[in-house]
Amino acid sequence: MSNSSPAPRAAPRLPPLADLLDDAHVVQLPLRTRFRGLDAREALVVEGPNGWTEFSPFVEYGPAEASAWLAATIDFGWGVEHTTRASSVAVNATLPTVAPGEVRTVLDRYPGCRTVKVKVADPGETLRDDVARVAAAREYIGDSGRVRIDANGAWTVAQAEEALVALAPYALEYVEQPCATVPELAELRRRTAGLGVPVAADESVRKAADPLAVARAGAADLLVIKAQPLGGITAALDIFVAAGLPVVVSSALDTSVGLSMGAHLAAAMPELRHDCGLGTAALLAADVTRAPLLPVDGAIEVRRVDVDVDLLRRHAASDDRREFWLERLRASYAVLAG
Incomplete structure (x- = not known):
C-alpha cells in the first residue's frame, strides 16, 4: 500500500x-x-x-x-x-453462464475485444460446466487473448482451490473475488501461489466498510474499482492512490450513462494495465441513448451520453x-x- x-x-x-x-x-x-x-x-x-x-x-x-x-x-x-487522459478505453467481453454452444454468439457482440471475463460458480452450475465455458472462451479468444473468471465470492477456500487447479491450464489472467471474505482471499492466495493465478478483489472493496482492508491484509494482487458503489470518481481515485495496487475499472451492469461514469474514471487513471469491465452495454437489449457505449475495435469512447427522451x-x-x-x-x- x-x-x-x-x-x-x-x-x-x-x-x-x-x-x-x-x-x-x-x-x-x-x-x-x-x-x-x-x-x-x-x-x-x-x-x-x-x-x-x-x-x-x-x-x-x-x-x-x-x-x-x-x-x-x-x-x-x-x-x-476530472481531467481525462484518453478518448477511449479498452474493455473486456463479459460471458454470462451460458452453455458452451452459445459462447460464440455472445462474444461476437464484443468486436475487437481481446479479453473475456467468464462468470463462474453460478447457482445450479457445476465445476464441470465452468470448465467447459472457460474452455470455449479460450478457444474463441485464442492463445494471444486473455481470459479472466469471476466467482462473485461464491466459493469456499477449498472449492476455489479445486476450481483453480482445474481452470489454471487455460492461462487465466486472474480470478475475481473467488471467496467472500478477506481472510479467505488471503488463505487462497497462500494455498494457490504455485498456480500463477492472481487474485482480484471486487466485493471486498465495493461492499466493505473499509475498502482498503483487502490491500492492507495482502489478500489480493489487484483491485476491481467501480465508480458507483465506491461513491463516485473522486472517491474511487482516492482508493486507487491509497491502495497502491493495480486496478481494473469495471461497472455493475449499468446503462450507457453509468458506463460513461466508469469510462471517465478509467480515463482519469494515470495507468491502466488491464482492460476495463465497461463493455456491458452489449448485454442490454435496449438502452437510454441512440448512441450507446458499445465496444468498437475492443474499446468504448470516453464521453458524456445524450439520453433520448x-x-x-x-x-x-x-x-x-x-x-x-x-x-x-x-x-x-x-x-x-x-
Whole structure:
C-alpha cells in the first residue's frame, strides 16, 4: 500500500432533493441473456449541471449501501469534472453462464475485444460446466487473448482451490473475488501461489466498510474499482492512490450513462494495465441513448451520453417500480444528508 494517504477531497454539495426527484426517469431495460439472475435491469437516470448521471444500486441493497451509489450520481452530475487522459478505453467481453454452444454468439457482440471475463460458480452450475465455458472462451479468444473468471465470492477456500487447479491450464489472467471474505482471499492466495493465478478483489472493496482492508491484509494482487458503489470518481481515485495496487475499472451492469461514469474514471487513471469491465452495454437489449457505449475495435469512447427522451418513455418502469426507486433515492439522500 501507499505509505501516504491521499489528500482528502470535499464531497460534492448535495443538490436539493427536489432537483433529483423532479427530473428522475426510471427505466427497465431488457437483457439479451439472463445475468446475475436478472432478465431486465432497472435504473434511475437524472440530468445534472454536468450532464446525465445514474443511480442504479442493485435492488437488494439497503439505504446505507445504496447511499454510496447516490454519492456517485451526484459526483458525476454535480461535482468536479476530472481531467481525462484518453478518448477511449479498452474493455473486456463479459460471458454470462451460458452453455458452451452459445459462447460464440455472445462474444461476437464484443468486436475487437481481446479479453473475456467468464462468470463462474453460478447457482445450479457445476465445476464441470465452468470448465467447459472457460474452455470455449479460450478457444474463441485464442492463445494471444486473455481470459479472466469471476466467482462473485461464491466459493469456499477449498472449492476455489479445486476450481483453480482445474481452470489454471487455460492461462487465466486472474480470478475475481473467488471467496467472500478477506481472510479467505488471503488463505487462497497462500494455498494457490504455485498456480500463477492472481487474485482480484471486487466485493471486498465495493461492499466493505473499509475498502482498503483487502490491500492492507495482502489478500489480493489487484483491485476491481467501480465508480458507483465506491461513491463516485473522486472517491474511487482516492482508493486507487491509497491502495497502491493495480486496478481494473469495471461497472455493475449499468446503462450507457453509468458506463460513461466508469469510462471517465478509467480515463482519469494515470495507468491502466488491464482492460476495463465497461463493455456491458452489449448485454442490454435496449438502452437510454441512440448512441450507446458499445465496444468498437475492443474499446468504448470516453464521453458524456445524450439520453433520448423517446427511449426513456418506451422503457419507462411501471408506476409502482418508479415509486420504489424514488423512495430508494429519498432514503439514500437522507443517509448522505445525515
